[in-house]
Amino acid sequence: MKKRSIYGLLGLALVLAITGCTGTGSSGEVESSILTKVVQSKKLKVGVILSYPPFGFKDEQNNPQGYDVDIAKELAKSLNAELEIIDLDSSSRIPAIETGKVDAVIGSFSRTYERLQKVNVSDPYSAASEKMLVKKDSGIEQVQDLNNRKVAVVKGSTNQAVTELAPQAQLAYFSNSAECVLAVKNGQADAFVEDESFLAYQAKLHPELKVAGDPLIAPLYQGIAVRKGDQEWLNYLNFFVFQMNTQGTNKSLYTKWFGIDPPYKLNPQY
Template sequence: MTFVGDKARLACLIAVAGLLALAGCTRIGSTGQGSPEESTLKAVLQRGTLRVGECLSSAPFGFYDKSGNPDGYDVDIAKELASRMGVKLEEINITGANRILNIQTNKVDVVICNFTRNMERAKEVAFTHPYVVAGQALIVRKSSGIKSLKDMSGHTIATVKGSTNGDEVRSLNTQMKIQEYDNSLAAILAVKQGQVDAMLEDTNFLAYQAKLNPELTVTDEAPIPLQYNGFGVRQGDQIWLNYLNEFLFEINASKLNARLYNKWFGVDPRFPLNPQY
């Protein structure tokens, strides 16, 4: 006769045996994105080449120099990453519009392209910690006397067609005239020539333009919320993400990132990499 307690113990032993048999047939960590066998980190080291997606039409982040070679702030960071990994660097020219597609189709191992982190993009790709921060500010002629948006009442401000800057200016409800231009360089030229009094744009881009044009200066305020830019990688590969975050920690702690920023933008980084909550 088998008592109820014996039945319970028997059922428990059978269940445990089943779990052990299943474990014996399953290689833990052998499947799934981010496992050691499938991580991009291991693939790059085995391949001996790091494929980096860079936007090479967005100076000073990325562009082609006079010899036709990639150059710029993002390019220098990619070179440093490849050097520390001990692999060759393959630079793949991409655009802002196809950054996510290049990651999802495995055309690149990582995107380093002034890539702003936000909730919508995080549905499709994973982001590292920030490596550069952008705000929005004004660039004006040094002789203009304009220090902030408060001084712009009755003046004309330049924005780029199709950008969010025009909407941002309108949302501020200030008494400014808005003049739209086809691209950022045309708007900068309008400021230089006195056709408009200021331009609202990404602070990193403006710092570079002020470096190229000594008669211009960038205001200190940041009227628009800051944007935190990171590397973009495929989702689910935590090993690769951890490695890239460690790389960013090291180049930030050593101040190398700050030196590269100063090299390309002519000023020290304006905003801290971590949000001030």
């Protein structure tokens, strides 16, 4: 009996040791927070999509630039940490978080039921709906004006807002967003429907174009994505976003890159 008790205690100790190595306790909470790691190492790794200007891109010297990059820089500054930007695409964002390749993702990451089953997402720092990009002299002011007009759309997109709100619109398909913008500029299309923040940036680059109409869909809110279970890190990021929103830093960065004030209020109400 004594030997069995000793073996039982040894077995329990081994199980506890293995459980401790996973980094999570019985409640599923992460025992060692990324916040602690970043503060101690003074290094922060943030994933950003560097192929979606002006949110993220590389300049002529191959340096990361953009709105999301500037948000990451502000986060690193708040932590007194050295920032490393990791270039991601849309499909690699969640795996990069799950494998620990990055400490956080700042890359047009909106909250959905499916995503929140895999990662946590902070309070929003950005929000956007869809609007229309048109020539300033086009006479197009609302989505119904697209009936019997050519509307540039990206191949493979759903175009649900256009087909439902302007069923007589003539869809002209192009390979990517850049081609759609060019189509509006050269007269191949009368309008292009896309994320209003992206369109605001295009209108800033091309003075002959403007963003027109009311929002076509409910706004999507983007936050900072992190691994599940690390409530301490998530709490810090929520406070960081709160400070950015209430102190005007976020508004300044948004205006810098998009040329307009943020279209939606983000400040939490307490």
